[in-house]
Amino acid sequence: MNVLAFFPSRNFKNLGLNQGLRIRLDLATALHCPGCRRQISASIRNAAQPVDSPEFVSIVDRPSVLVRAGRKKHGPGLIILALIPITAFALGTWQVQRLNWKTGLIAKFEDRLVRPPLPLPPKVDPEAIHDFDYRRIYAKGQFCHDKEMLIGPRIQEGKDGFLVITPLERPDSHSSVLVNRGWIDKKFKDQNLRDPELGCPQGEVVVEGLLREPFKKNMFTPDNTPEQGKFYFPDVKQMAELAGSQPVWIEETMKILAPDLLASWERESKGIPIGRAPEVNLKNNHAQYIFTWYALSLATSVMLWMVVRKPPPDIARRVRQSQEWS
Structure with missing residues (x-):
């Protein structure tokens, strides 16, 4: 072998x-x-x-x-990081402008609330309502309960219910306006279950409330279906056409003193609509937004400074390598 x-x-x-x-x-x-x-x-x-x-x-x-070892030079990531504090600072400045605008608007409405109520004119120009938004007014007339509309569901103090919208027929103008009489529990949806005198008052009444601009529907609210009697938001123009009234929206007010608070509890148990308080209920969260955007701008600016102040390592070393290693 x-x-x-x-x-x-x-x-x-x-x-x-x-x-x-x-x-x-x-x-x-x-x-x-x-x-x-x-x-x-x-x-x-x-x-x-x-x-x-x-x-x-x-x-x-x-x-x-x-042979170069270490990270590469700053690329698009640094540009994006630099844009974040600039954008956040711009948004914070914009919120400052919004805060000034909202503060002035609330002050204007509060000034209108302290003025004595005005009688509602027989004919109201819809274009002039903007200049009288949150203005206290009073009107005389008779409620048309057969044309009542309910907007809901509306939650108040954890209870489900509706806003009662009733046209007010005014004999002096031979026309009507829409009155938001307030909130009722859903179990009083049927008029026959309410207090006969105050739940559905008959005869001439005097309504005192706030003249309000038409509301705008947000993107999350479904459309009204008036043919089914379902209303999810106050579309003043649509509801006025259904009731044959002027496109004028009045929110009936109630005092918020202790005796009236007890009276509101009695109204709820009897199915009597609970009107709103005579106050401005506009949200003003712009100060929080200012703090958020400026804090984000400051934090990202510090991060950008920490990244830029020390250049990335670019260590060069010479080695001898075999061709078989490559």
Whole structure:
């Protein structure tokens, strides 16, 4: 058996399974023979080595290569980070302007509330209502309960109910206006269940309330379906056409003193609409928005300064590498 015939290849992957096993067994048997071991050792010593090749270049003799380690230079992320504090500061400044506008608007409405009520003129110009928004007025007439409309659901103190909208027929103008009489519990939706005298008053009444501008529907509120008698928001123009009245909206008011508070509890149990308080109920959260946007601008500015003040590491080192490493 010539062991050297098999040894130089040193690769059995391309051989068949049976042939490879047979060669391995022959080599194992040959290693137990002293003569074979000497012959194999001599073959290894006499075999050609890579260093004997004239084209061989030692790793020590190879030229050094410049390698850069560390993060890359700032890219689009730094631009985005720089835009955040600028945008937040601009939004905070815009909220300052909104705060000044809202504060002035509330002050104007509160000034109108302290004035004595005016009699509602026979004919009201819808274009002039804007100049009298939140103005206290009073009107005489008779409620048309057969044209009553309920807006809801409306939650008050955790209870579900409706806003009662009743046209007020005014004999002096031969026309009517819409009056928001207030809130009732949903169990008094049927007029027959309410107090007969105050729940659905008959005859001439005097209504004192606030003249209000038409409301705007938000994107989350469903559309009214008047053919089914369902109203989700006060569409003054639509409801006025259904009732045959002027597009004028009056919100009946109630005092908020202790005796009137007790009276409101009695009204709720009898199905009598509870009117609103004579006060401005506009939301004014712009101061919170100002703090939020300016705080965000300051925080992101500090982050930007921390990133920019220290340039990213750009360490260069020279190494010698073999071609087989690449």
